[in-house]
Amino acid sequence: MTSTRLTQFAHGGGCACKIPPGELEEIVRDLTGDTGPDLVVGLDDGDDAAIVRVQDGLAVVATADFFTPVVDDAYDFGRIAAANALSDVYAMGGRPVVAVNLVGWPRDVLPGELLREVLRGGLDICREAGCHVGGGHSIDDPEPKYGLAVTGVADPARVMRNDAARAGQPISLSKHLGVGVLNNRHKSTGEVFPQAIASMTALNKRAAAAALEAGIAAATDVTGFGLLGHLYKMARASGVTAVVDAAAVPYLDGAREALRDGFVSGGTWRNLDWVRPHLASGVDEDELLLLADAQTSGGLLLAGEIPGAPVIGEFVPRADTTLVIR
Template sequence: MEAPAASPRLTQLSHGAGCACKLPPGLVHDVIAGLPRPQSPDLLVGLETADDAAVYRVSDELAVVTTVDFFTPIVDDPYDFGRVAATNALSDVYAMGGTPLTALNLVAYSVEDLGREPLVEILRGGSDAAAAAGVAIVGGHSIDDAEPKYGLAVTGTVHPDRVMRNSTARAGDALFLTKPVGSGVVSTALKRGLASPATAAAALEVMTTLNRDAAARALDAGPSAMTDVTGFGLLGHLHELCELLAGAVPAIDGVLDLLRSHEPPVAGGTRRNRDWLSPWVEWADGVSDERRWLLYDAMTSGGLLVAAGEDSGAPGVRIGRLVEGRAGAIAVSA
């Protein structure tokens, strides 16, 4: 009798990994530029600012937050893939200042190619992450696809007067980051067999930590703006006018060593981020190549980026500040 075939490594089944498989941001902007914009005084956040979620007011006291996020495998273990994907999708609601309530599964999977059990584990991981957030998964949609994909469409609520946005930061505010960066580097290293078990475990811990508690602390600090850091990299989500201290940005353990290697594990999404943002970034002398790649890294389930007063008590590490000057410019010092 033949032994059963070993389960395939999920990261070998996709051309990209996690949020690094997003379409280039410039292309997305161009494609939607000609589409009609919904017009309603109750649409508080729509397409205009490429925010983390849409927000629609239903009464003076209540607005609905709606978002969707799904992607290809970023880790090999099906259960962990489900946890990361669900944690990542829920983050958009937290970034808007909201509370997620319900979610729908989005699944692309080939039972014929991969068998039933990995799919069960993916959904179990997503269910456990949602349950930890107090979110009910109430349905979903699936299609047959040889390249696995998983994520959630999430609905939440927020008070209309307490919506957080990515476009309202004040000059003079400090910038705080609540998680270390580099998950895109680690996922690419995993695909190439380069990531150590310790580095992979550190990245998984980052990617499966809900942004719920950090968001609550950030809201207590009275921030002017907030977003989460994902596929467009830290610099992409900082595409406002700011000064950034590269050396202050925390990295996942082992990531800088990976980036110092002869062939650093840089994802295609990270390279696209660099191509998109290069005209806007001014690098000071002394910022190393590995630090530059780190700031462009196409992340999955990253932390919150919070703009708030210097002494506000905002959570995370202070990594820079908002300044007056050329709109969209990012000055990076060592």
């Protein structure tokens, strides 16, 4: 078990294995527009979770997230996948209440003991979040996959959504970037990066609580579409332009070295290709690749300020382009 490299049993890893954003938007283009007085947030702007009002002062937040291994250690894989799934609820201003496991496992290739470690990691993170785990669903799958379907609760009058950013608001980021290139290096070489694991397993619970306390109404989490992809979606949905100070964006130790050595995922290139037509940039290609780096269990991207989260830019009135990088 200790010598099994889970990342070698999957073609991609973590949120970098998402369907490309432009391709996904085309697939769901005719499936949006579900409306109703109690549907607070639906599919229209590709937000992090759905929110439905069930009574005055109470809404249900629903999401699901799963992916292939992003690290070789089974327990850490479970922790990362669970933290990533819970993050969607936090990004909406909700509190996760109950989750069910989602499992795909090559049972004739990988031992059940490894899957037990994955599930144990997910359970430990959910306990840390105060979220119950009530079973789940599993299938025999050629690639290992794990995640959660999560149900949370929120005050429908105090949710955070990706279409509520306004000109004049600062842009804050609650976690460092760079886990994508570090994870890609890990998959290729077996090197372990504790700083990346610590970032990916850190819950966005405190950042979400601080954002609600500050009255922030617009947020998303930075995952597979990278900072640029998620910021583009946020600015587009809100009808504003996002201006980013590239020098203010924080990165994990080793991220720039991993980029220099070529450990860039295909998902990162697709992210950059997707936003490039909507981008005005004054930085070089390497800097853009780091900004487009496909993250797994990244931080919250906020229209406002909270303690400990650096301000990396601001939203301004809609200009000729949706993203400006300085």
